[in-house]
Amino acid sequence: MMNTNHVNGLTVVSIGTGERLGSVSEILLDPAADHVAAFAIAAGGGGLLSSSTPQTRWVSANDVHAIGPDAMTVENDSALRESPDAADMTPVSVIVGEKVVTEGGTFVGQVASAEIDEQTMSVTGLEVSPGFFKSNKVVSKTDVITVGDEIVVVADAVCGPPSTHSTRELDRADETTIYEAPRADNDEQ
Amino acid sequence: MNSKDLHELPVLSIESGEKLGTLARTYLDGPGKRLAGFAFTESGGFRKVESEPNIDTKDVRTLGPDALIVDRRESIHGDTVNAHYEDFLVLDELTHRPVMSRNGTSIGHVASVEFDDRSFRLTGIEIQHGLFGAHEQIPIWKVVTIGPDYVIVDDSAIRTEEAPAVAANEPTPEIIEGSAV
Numbered sequence: 001m002m003n004t005n006h007v008n009g010l011t012v013v014s015i016g017t018g019e020r021l022g023s024v025s026e027i028l029l030d031p032a033a034d035h036v037a038a039f040a041i042a043a044g045g046g047g048l049l050s051s052s053t054p055q056t057r058w059v060s061a062n063d064v065h066a067i068g069p070d071a072m073t074v075e076n077d078s079a080l081r082e083s084p085d086a087a088d089m090t091p092v093s094v095i096v097g098e099k100v101v102t103e104g105g106t107f108v109g110q111v112a113s114a115e116i117d118e119q120t121m122s123v124t125g126l127e128v129s130p131g132f133f134k135s136n137k138v139v140s141k142t143d144v145i146t147v148g149d150e151i152v153v154v155a156d157a158v159c160g161p162p163s164t165h166s167t168r169e170l171d172r173a174d175e176t177t178i179y180e181a182p183r184a185d186n187d188e189q
Numbered sequence: 190m191n192s193k194d195l196h197e198l199p200v201l202s203i204e205s206g207e208k209l210g211t212l213a214r215t216y217l218d219g220p221g222k223r224l225a226g227f228a229f230t231e232s233g234g235f236r237k238v239e240s241e242p243n244i245d246t247k248d249v250r251t252l253g254p255d256a257l258i259v260d261r262r263e264s265i266h267g268d269t270v271n272a273h274y275e276d277f278l279v280l281d282e283l284t285h286r287p288v289m290s291r292n293g294t295s296i297g298h299v300a301s302v303e304f305d306d307r308s309f310r311l312t313g314i315e316i317q318h319g320l321f322g323a324h325e326q327i328p329i330w331k332v333v334t335i336g337p338d339y340v341i342v343d344d345s346a347i348r349t350e351e352a353p354a355v356a357a358n359e360p361t362p363e364i365i366e367g368s369a370v
Contacts, residue, residue, distance in 0.1 A: 018336010
């Protein structure tokens with residue numbers, strides 16, 4: 001498994017020529033956000049001493065040989081395309097920041113990144129940030145119901161198992177028990 | 190023979206017994222994985238301008254540990270190097286070039302190359318792992334491509350402590366309970 005934050009910025013290398021073709025600038029998912037469809041590559045330019053600006057090229061996910069810890073490799077530079085194969089693809093950067101809520105309406109957090117299987121190019125989960133001072137969590141793709149333009153809806157199970165206790169209005173006896181019962185520390189005084 | 194042994198090697202004429210100069214550069218045919226030729230600095234002197242003629246490997250009579258020997262000055266043509274000069278890599282520029290596996294794992298950088306001193310074919314490359322890391326010989330059959338930016342090697346050239354260690358050390362986010370993975 002690999003995080004899209006790791007893939008972004010990764011150097012793209014041609015195995016056939018040993019050339020650096022560019023670096024990954026965007027990851028594009030299919031419309032259902034189930035699989036990685038393509039990668040946008042910032043090709044050429046961009047160096048400290050280079051006056052030329054990088055051009056965006058595209059590599060289909062099918063043309064990727066491997067995504068490793070240090071580089072993405074393709075068989076040769078013919079993998080670079082002038083335009084993406086399909087138009088209706090969702091950039092991961094668009095999903096990042098979207099609010100994640102459960103079917104029951106509970107706010108879970110915001111999408112921080114996606115987890116992908118670099119072998120099959122399938123999206124295996126979404127990394128969700130619940131907010132400051134809380135560690136990020138990965139929601140399995142099987143629990144993701146909808147990836148919308150503004151909100152990602154996930155299964156209620158993401159927030160833990162549903163309560164087994166039924167709920168009801170407090171009656172008079174409950175209120176007495178809760179609010180009028182003598183406190184233990186008062187008794188001691 | 191190792192490419193480090195070529196540094197400023199004297200070029201001798203066996204017929205005249207004179208030193209013609211010292212090796213300045215070695216040219217490498219990357220796709221062919223062999224040395225293509227050399228350039229040597231021909232000493233200047235009285236009414237003689239210093240020059241750097243090219244030597245094809247076929248012009249070489251012997252390449253030994255202490256000298257590169259040619260038959261005579263006139264037998265040096267350098268036709269192949271002159272014709273394909275821009276296609277060849279200068280061996281010094283190959284040194285320090287990063288080495289990457291086919292699966293995208295950085296392995297180190299080129300420290301030197303080993304070659305057969307008769308056929309001039311490369312037999313292996315010496316890789317240094319990291320700045321102060323250990324050196325390792327990789328046989329030439331594991332070298333996939335010698336390119337302008339990277340030397341690509343087969344995945345089997347990766348040491349066991351390389352690729353997995355990088356991924357395994359990355360902190361993994363907490364998995365939500367009840368969420369199937």
